[in-house]
Amino acid sequence: MKYSLVVFGLLAMFGCSENAPKKKLDPRVKNVVFLNVEPGKRPTGALDLRLSVIDTTQNTFATNYNVLALNGDQEVGLMISIPKDTGTSPFSDGFTLKSVGEPSNHLLELLSYPDVHQPGDSVLFVAEITARYVDIRKMAKQYKEGEVEKLGGDYKLFFDINGGDEPAELYINVDPAAKWIEIKEKHPDYRSGIIKALSGTSLVGPGIPGSYN
Numbered sequence: 424m425k426y427s428l429v430v431f432g433l434l435a436m437f438g439c440s441e442n443a444p445k446k447k448l449d450p451r452v453k454n455v456v457f458l459n460v461e462p463g464k465r466p467t468g469a470l471d472l473r474l475s476v477i478d479t480t481q482n483t484f485a486t487n488y489n490v491l492a493l494n495g496d497q498e499v500g501l502m503i504s505i506p507k508d509t510g511t512s513p514f515s516d517g518f519t520l521k522s523v524g525e526p527s528n529h530l531l532e533l534l535s536y537p538d539v540h541q542p543g544d545s546v547l548f549v550a551e552i553t554a555r556y557v558d559i560r561k562m563a564k565q566y567k568e569g570e571v572e573k574l575g576g577d578y579k580l581f582f583d584i585n586g587g588d589e590p591a592e593l594y595i596n597v598d599p600a601a602k603w604i605e606i607k608e609k610h611p612d613y614r615s616g617i618i619k620a621l622s623g624t625s626l627v628g629p630g631i632p633g634s635y636n
Contacts, residue, residue, distance in 0.1 A: 499530040513561035522548040554580040582620035591616030
């Protein structure tokens, strides 16, 4: 009798596990869009991503974007804080990237492609990093109409790596109305510096497969 009860209990437990409802996906969270990659293929040049903005908040000093998207079955994301009006100069500082936990670590892994850490090493997004930047929209006012497209994006971020000896620059585009942000590399050669800035470590070893569906 006891044996029958134990077996029944185990069957009930596993039955509940199999029939348990899956985590409901937030409809605001869309799949990562790889802007310069054909469907089903891997990036061979710069890695440019479009991610969903699922929440926007403001305070006295900045506009904050909670960014999250799906790469396969993994959530990737971060928090971006952009200073409010900093005057007439397009150059400023205080553009902040913040970790939101595991999604940020997964984003860092994705950005690391094809240069990653040694197998077994953890790839961790820093808790918070602040960069100098140029507001390209302001700078565009100094150019002819339509010239802004040639400048790369809305914001260009500069990270100090090895005292400025290693290039580490990144473009960020923001479309609050469409609820997305884009992270765009200036050039693949800058990737190592960007990953060092976002993780505090150097890059070695083989690439990771990732998901490029």
